[in-house]
Amino acid sequence: MGISRRNFILTAAGGSIGGLTATTRAAKPPDKQGGVVVIPERQVPVLAEADVVVCGGGTAGLAAAFCAARHGAKVILLERWPSLGGMATNALVNIWHTSDRKKQVITGFVQEAVDRGGRFVRRMAHYPTKPETHEFDSTGMRVVFDRMLKDAGVRVFCNLAAVESIVSEGRMRAVLVDTKTGRKAVRGRVFIDATGDGDVAANAGLPFDFGRAGDGAVQGMTMMFRLRGLDAAAIRAHPGDAGRVFDLMRKLRDEGRFPQFLEMAARSYLTSPREPVVSYNMCPVAGNPLGEEELTRLSAQAREQVYAYVDLWREQMPGFSAAEVEQMGFALGVRESRRIRGLRTLDARMVVKAVKQPDAIGHGFWMIDIHDPKGTGHTTWVDQKAETMPPAGDSYHIPLGMCLNDRIPNVAVVGRCASSTHEGLASVRLQSHCMVMGQGVGTCAALALGAGVDMAAFDIRKLQSQLRKDGVYLENVPA
Ligand SMILES: Cc1cc2nc3c(=O)[nH]c(=O)nc-3n(C[C@H](O)[C@H](O)[C@H](O)COP(=O)(O)OP(=O)(O)OC[C@H]3O[C@@H](n4cnc5c(N)ncnc54)[C@H](O)[C@@H]3O)c2cc1C
Numbered sequence: 001m002g003i004s005r006r007n008f009i010l011t012a013a014g015g016s017i018g019g020l021t022a023t024t025r026a027a028k029p030p031d032k033q034g035g036v037v038v039i040p041e042r043q044v045p046v047l048a049e050a051d052v053v054v055c056g057g058g059t060a061g062l063a064a065a066f067c068a069a070r071h072g073a074k075v076i077l078l079e080r081w082p083s084l085g086g087m088a089t090n091a092l093v094n095i096w097h098t099s100d101r102k103k104q105v106i107t108g109f110v111q112e113a114v115d116r117g118g119r120f121v122r123r124m125a126h127y128p129t130k131p132e133t134h135e136f137d138s139t140g141m142r143v144v145f146d147r148m149l150k151d152a153g154v155r156v157f158c159n160l161a162a163v164e165s166i167v168s169e170g171r172m173r174a175v176l177v178d179t180k181t182g183r184k185a186v187r188g189r190v191f192i193d194a195t196g197d198g199d200v201a202a203n204a205g206l207p208f209d210f211g212r213a214g215d216g217a218v219q220g221m222t223m224m225f226r227l228r229g230l231d232a233a234a235i236r237a238h239p240g241d242a243g244r245v246f247d248l249m250r251k252l253r254d255e256g257r258f259p260q261f262l263e264m265a266a267r268s269y270l271t272s273p274r275e276p277v278v279s280y281n282m283c284p285v286a287g288n289p290l291g292e293e294e295l296t297r298l299s300a301q302a303r304e305q306v307y308a309y310v311d312l313w314r315e316q317m318p319g320f321s322a323a324e325v326e327q328m329g330f331a332l333g334v335r336e337s338r339r340i341r342g343l344r345t346l347d348a349r350m351v352v353k354a355v356k357q358p359d360a361i362g363h364g365f366w367m368i369d370i371h372d373p374k375g376t377g378h379t380t381w382v383d384q385k386a387e388t389m390p391p392a393g394d395s396y397h398i399p400l401g402m403c404l405n406d407r408i409p410n411v412a413v414v415g416r417c418a419s420s421t422h423e424g425l426a427s428v429r430l431q432s433h434c435m436v437m438g439q440g441v442g443t444c445a446a447l448a449l450g451a452g453v454d455m456a457a458f459d460i461r462k463l464q465s466q467l468r469k470d471g472v473y474l475e476n477v478p479a
Pocket residue numbers: 055056057058059060061078079080081084085086087088091093094095096097160161162163194195196197199200221222223224281332333334335414415416417429430431432434
């Protein structure tokens with residue numbers, strides 16, 4: 001049985017700032033009772049309110065909250081998981097790329113996070129021809145993110161999920177959150193959806209796209225994991241075994257007796273583990289990240305896959321006999337779900353042709369990197385084709401318009417749920433790119449509130465000038 005509760009109207013009790021309660025009532029009760037539960041009108045307490053309410057504490061939301069607060073807005077950040085960072089911490093996705101293969105073109109908040117990261121962040125000197133790539137310790141970065149938001153004065157609520165968007169007279173008034181003590185409301189003047197899945201914007205009624213043209217399938221997901229107990233000297237002493245074990249994995253998989261794996265990555269992990277503890281990005285699954293039961297099943301499947309790899313390696317691969325899983329993602333790594341339609345939509349041409357935009361808020365450079373929606377683990381990154389990547393030394397602009405929409409002016413979307421095609425997202429989904437969006441929109445929200453206008457009406461030149469002052473790399477903006 002499903003629970004349906006749409007089109008609520010929020011009215012503030014007493015109508016004043018700081019009012020303690022709000023009332024929700026169904027504007028249109030469902031006609032049919034079959035398959036739904038009707039919730040009667042009831043009082044929903046107001047938990048908190050702020051100028052800017054950021055929903056989702058992944059890299060995009062962190063950047064948005066931090067930058068809005070830095071420019072004087074009173075900011076609340078809402079996060080469903082116990083800690084901040086989203087995929088970066090809870091799915092162990094721990095690499096930030098900032099270079100167009102010739103120079104660093106992403107700076108600003110990303111660089112601040114790198115600098116604040118201290119011993120938890122390290123430059124990957126070996127990363128071929130992309131010197132400004134950093135790897136970080138996901139556990140340590142949880143602490144760094146907490147400190148950054150605390151210092152910026154952001155009020156953070158973890159452990160609650162944004163579940164309903166209250167819209168009236170064309171503006172979003174509040175987001176309802178589910179907490180351990182019941183449903184509550186958080187009121188704001190601007191709402192930034194950084195949930196990755198576009199939950200808040202979709203709930204507010206903004207249209208969205210899902211998956212690729214044709215079959216609507218989204219990019220494959222990955223369970224990241226880390227191993228300890230590897231003996232690098234033993235691996236080096238048996239150079240022929242990596243190929244033998246890799247071939248065995250392929251043979252068993254093709255016979256249906258071993259799970260799928262990302263081939264390129266698996267081979268390299270077997271051949272050249274750089275350190276005694278290594279992060280593995282090779283365990284694919286495919287499905288709908290918005291389906292709770294399906295996601296539960298896929299997560300369990302992925303955890304089994306990880307142990308299938310490790311058990312085989314312990315048995316077959318010199319240097320791996322004492323390997324143990326040190327850590328697995330708390331959550332599956334999700335690359336794609338809803339893409340909320342915005343004023344501008346980033347597409348493949350804009351990426352590959354390194355298109356510059358008048359409303360640029362920063363640069364992006366990653367290639368169109370699509371992990372097979374069927375879950376084979378294959379990624380177009382392996383192909384390294386000129387037609388799927390901007391030229392080395394060039395980059396495209398990330399436009400503000402991909403985060404704004406033409407229906408609800410006080411709602412913006414940042415991160416992987418911003419407006420793009422399936423192919424455009426395959427580039428702009430990078431955490432560094434998501435943080436560019438977060439910084440641009442967070443700054444815009446605060447400045448626009450200060451100026452008494454909506455974000456889309458704020459003078460883009462003033463925003464760009466402020467972003468540059470805040471360290472954002474922003475070049476070649478067309479007049
Ligand atoms: C396996 C894998 C490898 C990758 N490799 C790289 C890489 O090497 N480098 C790179 O830069 N990028 C990489 N990416 C892409 C990148 O990690 C993501 O695209 C990026 O983290 C998206 O950031 P985000 O802030 O938009 O979303 P997320 O990181 O998904 O954060 C969204 C946050 O919102 C919270 N949330 C969701 N719904 C709600 C709700 N209703 N209420 C409250 N909170 C909510 C979530 O708990 C989460 O904390 C990889 C992705 C995967 C899956």
